[in-house]
Amino acid sequence: MAKSPLILAALAKDAVPQLDFVQAIPLSHGHGDRFDSAVLTATDGSHYVIRQARSANAELELDTELVALRALTTFRAHFPFEVTKFLGETKDARGRRALLFTYVYGAPAEFHNVAANSPMVSSVANALAAIHSLPLSVVDNNGLPSYDAAATVKQRVAELDRAAQTGRVPALLLNRWERALEDVSLWRFQPVVIHGQASPAHFLESDQTISAVLGWDSLHIGDPAIDFAWIQGYGNPEFSYSTLLEYERLRGGVDENLRARAQLYAELAYANYLVGEIASGNAQTISDAENFLLDLVGDVESGTVGPIGPKPLGVDTFGDEGEFGNAPVAAASLASAAGFVDVAQSVVADEAYAPATAPIEIPLIMPVVDEHDPAEVDLESASLFEPVVDSSYDHKNLFGETAPIPTVSDATAPIEVVAEDEQKPNGELF
DSSP: OOOOHHHHHHHHHHHSTTOOEEEEEEEEOOTTTOEEEEEEEETTSOEEEEEEESSHHHHHHHHHHHHHHHHTGGGGGGSSSBOOOEEEEEEOTTSOEEEEEEOOOOEEOOOTTOOTTSTHHHHHHHHHHHHHTSOTHHHHTTTOOBOOHHHHHHHHHHHHHHHHHTTOSOHHHHHHHHHHHHOGGGGOOOOEEEOSOOSTTTEEESSSSEEEEOOGGGOEEEOGGGGGHHHHHHSOHHHHHHHHHHHHHHHTSOOTTHHHHHHHHHHHHHHHHHHHHHHHTOHHHHHHHHHHHHHHHHHHHHTSSOOOOOOOSOOSOOOTTOBTBSSOOOOOOOOOOSSSOOTTOOOSOOOOOOOOOOOOOOOOOOOOOOOOOOOOOOOOOOOOOOOOOOOOOOTTTSSSOOOOOOOOOOTTOOOEEOOOTTSOTTSOOO
16 A cells, blocks of 8 residues: 555655655556655745655665766766756654655657657757766766676577567567677677666656656666667657767767667567566556567568668668668758757758557656756777677577576656646646
């Protein structure tokens, strides 16, 4: 049973005695209801979030986010978005910790129908470039994970194995993903600090700008393409293409296979969703996951989604034989500028596109936060592999025996507020 928001408000007061709260609203949760949470309003009108883990695993996840937030402390002013701050903690009568955070404002950054010349193109590129330009010491000095190209491939092979073992993934997709994993020319990337759980639920938007980023529990060193999977999977093709071009410009170089790897990660997410729903035993969501995969098969067979393979950015068009779909995309001439660009910058023409996706939880829409100074952007590059010969699908022999690697759970899903009668139509809290 969920803990009363009034009790949570009392815990928040105990955690930070100088704050006085005048209202508390319970927060709804997906992901198994791992936390009891409430959004609190202080006497000065500012908002806070109190969270308490319901299990030992959830508490470990929350602890991981605290490590990441503390590691990011000295870089907050350099982000072009807001990051929640940890304010204090206390314990209830049973010894369970309750943690108080500042509330960050915005709504999920959805890209189904966002134009490719939208200010969101440069805003999303700015946000990801800022994260990816963090020094590696942010991760290395705080005991957070680090994965090079070889380790990243092994993780995806383990995911492919688990998906194949369900017997519910079409052979066309298994072979498609296996070929991509064998094509090691795709895996020449320089690991950087990445968010690790980039999604509409964690990247919040306000006034066509990324206003806040949540869910830092998966911060690690890894493939920057992982943070583009949500854009590649959810956004329309022209928006995705324009964002990648702007990101490459900001980073000062080109990872010619970033788009292909992002496409692979986006597709594997459907298989991972199926595996997770089979574990939960929910017949309806299992059926939904299977339908997502069947839709993907249809898109591959029709040529709407092309093969996954090496493809440099910056080509003039994607034709019918293009590797990432058959919708023409005009490459824009991007103005040269240092640091982060104006979010009003125009990039390329738009075209709506909305693939089927799993339901996404919606947090509370709040006012825009203050702007911050941009982060510096550094460029690193490395060549890690030489090409190898492709082979037919055999998950036992793909990369030798690989033990299953546990999937990283979403420890700090965005804080969602249950719609209340008191909430005003314009999205204000009270």
